[in-house]
Amino acid sequence: SDYSTLPLSKLSPGSSYEVSVISLLGLDESDPIDGVVLTLPDPPTDLRAINVTDTKALLLWRPALATVDQYVIVYGSEEVYLISGTLRFPFPSDCSQELMNGVRESGVVEIFPRGKEGKPVRVYCDMETDGGGWTVFQRRKxxxxxxxxxxxxxxxxxxxxxxxxxxxxxxxxxxxxxxxxxxxxxxxxxxxxxxxxxxxxxxxxxxxxxxxxxxxxxxxxxxxxxxxxxxxxxxxxxxxxxxxxxxxxxxxxxxxxxxxxxxxxxxxxxxxxxxxxxxxxxxxxxxxxxxxxxxxxxxxxxxxxxxx
Missing domain, CATH: 3.90.215.10 (Gamma Fibrinogen, chain A, domain 1)
Structure with a gap:
């Protein structure tokens, strides 16, 4: 082959590396040839939908390790561009945190009372009464x-x-x-x-x-x-x-x-x-x-x- 190769490992995703290569002959060495390696960003992981109703759902995922400009979500034939996919509370522990995540309509959601390691629990949120953010625990009607x-x-x-x-x-x-x-x-x-x-x-x-x-x-x-x-x-x-x-x-x-x-x-x-x-x-x-x-x-x- 006309080219020599050497694999580089343990690189970080979405990062820039300066690379120099020199030739050695005994004690003599050549001038370096310099280049830049840009690794590709890694994908987000653990994608799932929560708070699913008949007309909407809330997407939840673990972000990429690399620093990225935006995420592109494709569903059906539409594309939605997000500047940031970060929720204030990715694993909300009650309905007040769901409200601070942007949920404004009353209804059934999933919360994580024991944090991200615990099982999600379905509850009904009242987002209208006295500012909203209420986790309802009893109803007679x-x-x-x-x-x-x-x-x-x-x-x-x-x-x-x-x-x-x-x-x-x-x-x-x-x-x-x-x-x-x-x-x-x-x-x-x-x-x-x-x-x-x-x-x-x-x-x-x-x-x-x-x-x-x-x-x-x-x-x-x-x-x-x-x-x-x-x-x-x-x-x-x-x-x-x-x-x-x-x-x-x-x-x-x-x-x-x-x-x-x-x-x-x-x-x-x-x-x-x-x-x-x-x-x-x-x-x-x-x-x-x-x-x-x-x-x-x-x-x-x-x-x-x-x-x-």
């Missing part, structure tokens, strides 16, 4: 979901995220242990709507019966939740409270019962007798079952005025 369930089901969660559901006590514990959380309850009956906000909200471990901590009320619904502060969670098959009345059995829900309740948002839907309904005593008393209830959480440090 039509009575299609049975809330008179056992301990394991309340631990894991049940129902449909677009309809009625309980997100799960284990996930509630994980979410409220990551960072200090606030909590909001939205209630509606016909044309009436009220809310109760709490500046602190947390749920303890399963070993401690998912004990509730809640305080710092403000709002228009009246305070029916502080009564349940420091109470253990009870279900029909597991009631750790020392009271004579088995509250979960008597009032047909899973809840942080005391003796027994001022709020019973997981009670029987559309039941207006025996204090067994969906109840918020400070608003409608104990003989009225509220048609719509939604509970949601958001980091206490979140400032709605800085978003958008």
């Amino acid at each position: 039509d009575g299609k979901t049975n809330f008179f369930r056992g301990w394991q089901e309340y631990s894991k969660g049940f129902g449909e995220l677009e309809g009625e559901f309980w997100l799960g006590n284990e996930l509630l514990h994980n979410l409220t242990m990551m960072t200090p959380m606030s909590m909001r309850v939205d209630l509606r009956s016909g044309s009436e709507s009220v809310y109760a906000a709490y500046s602190t909200f947390s749920v303890d471990t399963m070993k401690r019966h998912y004990t509730l901590r809640v305080s710092g009320y403000s709002g228009t619904a009246g305070d029916s939740m502080t009564y349940h502060d420091r109470r253990k969670f009870s279900t029909r098959d597991r009631d750790p409270q020392p009271f004579i009345t088995r509250c979960a059995m008597s009032y047909k829900g899973g809840w942080w019962y005391k003796n027994c309740h001022e709020a019973n948002l997981n009670g029987l839907y559309n039941t207006h007798t025996d204090h067994q309904g969906v109840i918020w005593t400070a608003w409608k008393g104990k003989d009225f079952s509220i048609p719509f209830a939604e509970m949601k959480l958001r980091p206490s440090s979140f400032n709605p005025r800085t978003q958008g």
Whole structure:
């Protein structure tokens, strides 16, 4: 061959290298010949789509090691040019981080409460109420979901995220242990709507019966939740409270019962007798079952005025 070759290894992608070659004969050496080697940029990896709906999806990928000017995404026959493919929170831990990633519509998304190494979890985000960024963990709206369930089901969660559901006590514990959380309850009956906000909200471990901590009320619904502060969670098959009345059995829900309740948002839907309904005593008393209830959480440090 008219050419000599030598492979170069351990080069970095998308980098420039100056190369010199000289000839040696005994102790004599030639003048160098100089050149420049430009390595190609490496491709991005781990491409996947999250938050997929019927009309849109959010793409997520690990960026190239090389410094690049832009990424080109081709789907169908269209090309979209991005100056940067970096999300502020590539693995959002809750809906407030999804909001800061640019998601503005309420709906079901994937979050990563345990970080990028943990499994993603599907949740419903409220991006409209009081600045958005709320992770919804309970909803009552039509009575299609049975809330008179056992301990394991309340631990894991049940129902449909677009309809009625309980997100799960284990996930509630994980979410409220990551960072200090606030909590909001939205209630509606016909044309009436009220809310109760709490500046602190947390749920303890399963070993401690998912004990509730809640305080710092403000709002228009009246305070029916502080009564349940420091109470253990009870279900029909597991009631750790020392009271004579088995509250979960008597009032047909899973809840942080005391003796027994001022709020019973997981009670029987559309039941207006025996204090067994969906109840918020400070608003409608104990003989009225509220048609719509939604509970949601958001980091206490979140400032709605800085978003958008």
